[in-house]
Amino acid sequence: MSPDSPLAPTLADRARKVRLLALDVDGVLTDGRLYFQADGIEIKAFHTQDGHGIKLLRQAGVEVALITGRESPMVTQRAAALGIEHVFQHRDDKLTALRELTQSLGLELEQAAYCGDDLQDLAAIQAAGLGITVPNAPPYMRREADWVTExxxxxxxxxxxxDTLLExxxxxxxVMDRYSLDATDRGRP
Structure with a gap:
């Protein structure tokens, strides 16, 4: 781990075991706000850097899943665009979904990281090998998580x-080698 890693050494050890990253959608992949057009169509905004990170993680052999309490065609579209095969929509019991998924993949809960931001995510955060939340989560959620992202x-x-799991x-x-110029290409000997 690099000196600027956000994880303490004990959490870094747990991160090394992660073979599944399960994510809530609203409040984690989005800012948590819901946008509706006049015709009732729901719109969600997703961050492109999140999407590229998910692709990199999948290329490294870590499964990615979405577990959301809402049902939205936007989630289906985003998951398809990112190649995410494991999508659980309209699931308020996130821990049950996480257990079903780890069992189907032949994994233990300690091999799963889960990131959520609200009460319906709490049990999954507590049960996962690495429970994660975001700074926009309520204080009681931040207290229960192993790690709060920056x-x-x-x-x-x-x-x-x-990025932290990859590291x-x-x-x-x-990853850096794939995207960096080598020393010769940068005009260095």
Missing amino acids: RSGGHGAVRDIC SQGHWAA
Whole structure:
């Protein structure tokens, strides 16, 4: 782990075990506000950096899931665009969904990270191997989580999680190599 890692060493050890990142949607992948057009169509805004982080995490072999209490075609579209196969909508009991998913994937709860921002996420945050919330969550949620991201939901919080998991699991150098110019290309000997 780098010296500027947001995780304490004991949490970094838990992050190394993560094989599944499960995310709430509203308040985590979005800023939590709901937008409706005059015709009743719901609109959600997603952060592109979160999406790229999810793609990088999936390429490193970590499964990603969405578990949301609401049902929205926007969630279905976003999940499809990111290649997320595990999508649970209209599920208020997030822990039951998380248990079903870990069981179907042959994982233990300690191999799962869960990020949510409100009361219906609490049990899943407490049960996951790495329970995460965002700074825009209520204080009682922040107290219960193992880790509170620096950036808020809808503003790059999920990217922070993905980058930290990639770094914790030793994948960060490969990510940087994929996107960086080598020394020769930068005009260096």
